Amino acid sequence: MAKTVILRIKRQENPQANSRWEEFELTWKPGMNVISAMMEIAANPVTRDGRPTTAITYDSNCLEEVCGSCAMLINGRARMACSALVDKLDQPVRVEPFSKFPVIRDLSVDRSVLFENLKRVKAWVPVDGTYDLGPGPRVYPTEQEQAYPISRCISCCCCMEACPQFNENTGFVGAATIAQVRLFNQHPTGKALKHERLQALMGDGGIQECGFAQNCVEVCPKDIPLTKAISDTGREVVKQALKDFFRG
Amino acid sequence: MAATNPRIIVVGGGLAGLAAVIKIAEAGGNVDLFSIVPVKRSHSVCAQGGINAAKNLKGEGDTTWQHFDDTVYGGDFLTNQPPVKAMCEAAPGIIDLLDRMGVPFNRTPEGLLDFRRFGGTLYHRTAFAGATTGQQLLYALDEQVRRYEAEGRVTKYEHWEFLSAVLDSNHVCRGICAMNLRTMEVRTFPADAIVMATGGIGAIFGKSTNSVVCTGSAQSALYQQGCYYANGEFIQVHPTSIPGEDKLRLMSESARGEGGRVWVPKTKGDKREPRSIPESERWYFLEEWYPKYGNLVPRDVATRAIHKVVYEHELGIDGQPMVYLDLTHIDRATLDRKLEGILEIYEKFVGDDPREVPMKIFPGMHYTMGGLWVDYKQATNIKGIFAAGECEYGYHGANRLGANSLVSCIWGGFVAGPQAVAHAKGSAKSTDGVSSSAFDAEKKRQEEINSRLISSSGNENPFRIWRELGELMTKNCTVIRYNKPLKETDAKIVELLDRFNRINLSDKSMWANTSFVFTRQLYNMLQLSRVIAQGAAMRDESRGAHYKPDFPERDDKNWLKTTKAYFAPDVDEPRFEFEPVDISLIPPRPRRYDMAK
Numbered sequence: 001m002a003k004t005v006i007l008r009i010k011r012q013e014n015p016q017a018n019s020r021w022e023e024f025e026l027t028w029k030p031g032m033n034v035i036s037a038m039m040e041i042a043a044n045p046v047t048r049d050g051r052p053t054t055a056i057t058y059d060s061n062c063l064e065e066v067c068g069s070c071a072m073l074i075n076g077r078a079r080m081a082c083s084a085l086v087d088k089l090d091q092p093v094r095v096e097p098f099s100k101f102p103v104i105r106d107l108s109v110d111r112s113v114l115f116e117n118l119k120r121v122k123a124w125v126p127v128d129g130t131y132d133l134g135p136g137p138r139v140y141p142t143e144q145e146q147a148y149p150i151s152r153c154i155s156c157c158c159c160m161e162a163c164p165q166f167n168e169n170t171g172f173v174g175a176a177t178i179a180q181v182r183l184f185n186q187h188p189t190g191k192a193l194k195h196e197r198l199q200a201l202m203g204d205g206g207i208q209e210c211g212f213a214q215n216c217v218e219v220c221p222k223d224i225p226l227t228k229a230i231s232d233t234g235r236e237v238v239k240q241a242l243k244d245f246f247r248g
Numbered sequence: 249m250a251a252t253n254p255r256i257i258v259v260g261g262g263l264a265g266l267a268a269v270i271k272i273a274e275a276g277g278n279v280d281l282f283s284i285v286p287v288k289r290s291h292s293v294c295a296q297g298g299i300n301a302a303k304n305l306k307g308e309g310d311t312t313w314q315h316f317d318d319t320v321y322g323g324d325f326l327t328n329q330p331p332v333k334a335m336c337e338a339a340p341g342i343i344d345l346l347d348r349m350g351v352p353f354n355r356t357p358e359g360l361l362d363f364r365r366f367g368g369t370l371y372h373r374t375a376f377a378g379a380t381t382g383q384q385l386l387y388a389l390d391e392q393v394r395r396y397e398a399e400g401r402v403t404k405y406e407h408w409e410f411l412s413a414v415l416d417s418n419h420v421c422r423g424i425c426a427m428n429l430r431t432m433e434v435r436t437f438p439a440d441a442i443v444m445a446t447g448g449i450g451a452i453f454g455k456s457t458n459s460v461v462c463t464g465s466a467q468s469a470l471y472q473q474g475c476y477y478a479n480g481e482f483i484q485v486h487p488t489s490i491p492g493e494d495k496l497r498l499m500s501e502s503a504r505g506e507g508g509r510v511w512v513p514k515t516k517g518d519k520r521e522p523r524s525i526p527e528s529e530r531w532y533f534l535e536e537w538y539p540k541y542g543n544l545v546p547r548d549v550a551t552r553a554i555h556k557v558v559y560e561h562e563l564g565i566d567g568q569p570m571v572y573l574d575l576t577h578i579d580r581a582t583l584d585r586k587l588e589g590i591l592e593i594y595e596k597f598v599g600d601d602p603r604e605v606p607m608k609i610f611p612g613m614h615y616t617m618g619g620l621w622v623d624y625k626q627a628t629n630i631k632g633i634f635a636a637g638e639c640e641y642g643y644h645g646a647n648r649l650g651a652n653s654l655v656s657c658i659w660g661g662f663v664a665g666p667q668a669v670a671h672a673k674g675s676a677k678s679t680d681g682v683s684s685s686a687f688d689a690e691k692k693r694q695e696e697i698n699s700r701l702i703s704s705s706g707n708e709n710p711f712r713i714w715r716e717l718g719e720l721m722t723k724n725c726t727v728i729r730y731n732k733p734l735k736e737t738d739a740k741i742v743e744l745l746d747r748f749n750r751i752n753l754s755d756k757s758m759w760a761n762t763s764f765v766f767t768r769q770l771y772n773m774l775q776l777s778r779v780i781a782q783g784a785a786m787r788d789e790s791r792g793a794h795y796k797p798d799f800p801e802r803d804d805k806n807w808l809k810t811t812k813a814y815f816a817p818d819v820d821e822p823r824f825e826f827e828p829v830d831i832s833l834i835p836p837r838p839r840r841y842d843m844a845k
Contacts, residue, residue, distance in 0.1 A: 014759045029493050031597070036494035042763060043711040045754045054755035055711075055763040059285075061459040063495045064593055066383055067289040082494070083596045104430055105760035112406075115286065119398045124391035125350035130270055130662075136347030138359035145585075148352040148378055151387065152589070155288055187350050 003028040006092035023048040034081040058107035068154030078158040098161045111157045117177040121200045125190045137188040150183040159216035171205030175216035179229040198240040254672030257439035259410045261287025264637025265445030266389035267661025273396040282405045291459035295382020297502035298374035299654040301339035310371040312336045322368040323645020324792035328830040335659040349388040364505045368546040368649040379589035410466045414690045421632030422679045425690045432758045436687040438679045440672030444635040454718015456613035457498040468772035476621035476812045478641040481783035487550035489612030496612030501650040504543040512563045522606045545841045548647045548793040551611040574606040617644040626664035636660030646792020706750025710767040734785035779813040
């Protein structure tokens with residue numbers, strides 16, 4: 001018999017419905033990943049015990065681990081499904097939606113909270129306008145090499161899912177947003193909003209909620225130095241808070 | 249009365265869409281931005297190598313005219329020249345703007361922008377941010393749009409899919425009809441003008457380097473509503489992609505721009521490990537055939553060369569359709585600084601370290617030069633509909649040069665946005681004054697399509713029809729084309745369209761039903777694929793990416809013209825017209841890459 005792959009997938013029809021597990025057995029193919037496995041299921045939606053079912057709902061787009069869409073829990077770990085090669089996973093492969101974000105359907109969850117957070121911390125460079133104003137500020141290679149890794153954040157939210165402090169009780173903003181504060185506060189023009197960004201990270205749900213579990217940096221698919229960004233930003237927040245206090 | 253405070257709809261949140269949004273907001277307009285995915289996840293993130301602009305920071309005497317000439321020549325003279333000239337002149341300013349917005353471009357020791365070489369030029373003209381330039385550019389524009397969103401100037405409709413334009417009784421566009429991808433609600437949205445920026449059509453070829461959302465469904469819907477679709481037969485096959493089960497992952501041209509060399513073992517069936525094969529037993533066929541440009545010939549040229557080596561010389565690695573792309577002679581630090589993003593992709597998806605082992609690559613469908621027909625103001629032939637980016641046909645002729653897509657997206661958006669505002673302000677009648685019947689009728693038409701599909705009870709699976717379409721199009725409508733198979737392809741698509749009528753959806757629910765959404769897209773893909781196949785069958789010449797061995801030469805006398813397809817609803821198929829190309833600035837000359845221009 002041809003070599004097969006077994007996937008256990010957690011299904012949920014809508015946000016109100018109860019979840020259930022379905023098991024699928026697929027013919028193994030070289031280079032197979034969790035997304036290509038789910039594409040196979042869509043072309044032949046039948047469970048392992050022969051029951052017809054529906055194609056699985058999940059978010060995906062680039063399949064190159066750069067758009068940030070297909071984040072889910074695979075064998076319990078927050079990661080991107082496109083780069084989860086089946087050959088490197090223990091079987092049966094357990095596939096679940098993120099647990100800390102509202103489920104839309106099956107593996108698709110609502111991660112809009114991150115984009116709202118990016119608005120709150122003004123994660124942009126305040127340019128005057130798009131007309132031609134000549135070259136930007138000079139940036140030396142060493143500075144570029146600091147900024148570039150952080151700017152590769154794909155907003156997948158793996159760092160938030162894995163963080164023990166990211167929950168409804170703390171309302172913690174999460175590592176991704178803090179790293180973006182670090183990025184824009186370093187930029188020669190982005191700096192202009194430094195004060196506002198740091199203030200947005202003070203108080204409940206702010207940077208102080210971080211418990212240094214370091215799970216974020218562990219799961220980040222882009223190897224962003226998240227813990228360093230948090231500690232660097234944490235120092236800045238404390239400095240800013242003191243300044244604000246004495247000015248108060 | 250004209251709209252005083254125009255409301256513009258932008259469909260698509262990649263580089264072109266976001267560029268248009270920013271210009272409209274800056275001009276005082278309000279924008280409703282529609283996107284299937286959160287805009288930050290659009291396909292522009294996949295662009296790797298860089299963005300072209302003749303900044304001439306390497307003392308080579310590069311000029312915007314040279315960029316213009318390379319682009320027109322690379323496109324085998326099929327492009328209307330004035331808009332390309334305008335784009336190349338604007339490009340250096342666009343780079344400066346992106347730089348000001350905080351794009352972490354690679355730098356020289358002096359702190360200036362660094363530039364690398366790309367295909368189809370002899371100049372260092374490509375600015376880059378590692379090997380994830382598209383991602384960095386998209387984020388910069390996304391951040392500026394978020395700023396306007398926070399100010400209330402932009403409203404995002406993410407997880408909404410464009411279904412059709414709302415046209416009034418004079419065939420003027422007055423808004424769009426769209427579907428919420430979670431609630432499946434169908435709704436119309438009024439606007440004084442719309443800008444389409446819906447990207448590529450890769451899904452028509454099954455597997456491609458494109459993202460999942462690049463189905464061409466929106467362009468096809470508009471084509472079926474009366475928009476011209478131009479030069480559909482011009483499909484770019486990228487020479488270096490990584491074959492995969494779910495997609496063909498791009499291996500950027502920048503790998504060759506930084507010195508990567510393409511080769512195969514000289515002996516058929518050589519089973520040796522690649523690094524143990526001595527130089528003298530390797531065939532660097534691009535360098536041999538094209539001494540001036542070497543590995544940096546344009547994509548169509550490199551792709552045909554690889555095909556020739558694999559299928560005619562039968563020298564594919566281990567008898568497989570693959571050749572080596574070798575970076576192992578370049579030091580690790582340089583590779584990591586300039587190419588890390590793409591090396592990481594290869595490492596993660598193939599499992600080998602390309603710093604140590606030559607990569608195995610093969611050509612894959614990558615880009616459509618064709619798209620919605622637009623004039624020099626990015627306006628389609630339907631009043632009120634503008635288009636920018638890959639979904640339109642205007643800048644790349646018969647073949648696009650590497651690193652020109654990012655600049656054409658941003659430039660196209662920068663033109664389309666203000667033109668849409670100008671159209672809205674110049675209209676005799678604003679959309680507010682249009683009766684609701686056009687909106688009601690379009691909504692009803694789309695809802696009927698939905699209920700037909702949901703209640704359809706045949707035995708056809710949409711994903712299997714899609715696979716067949718993809719295999720057919722890849723086999724007959726990509727690198728090498730013959731008339732007989734092209735005509736058979738069209739006949740086969742008609743069969744697939746017939747089978748589509750007997751589709752049975754396994755999922756009939758009306759909540760986040762992705763296979764239902766996909767099936768809707770599939771119908772539009774099938775309609776558009778006929779434009780590609782028929783257009784290719786008609787064009788009896790070879791030009792840029794369109795290559796017919798039976799007609800191996802470019803034929804300016806008969807074919808220096810733009811193909812314009814339009815949909816004939818009475819017969820449910822495309823009809824064709826042809827339009828002369830504006831060659832007012834650079835007279836056509838033979839395109840050769842085995843010598844300097």
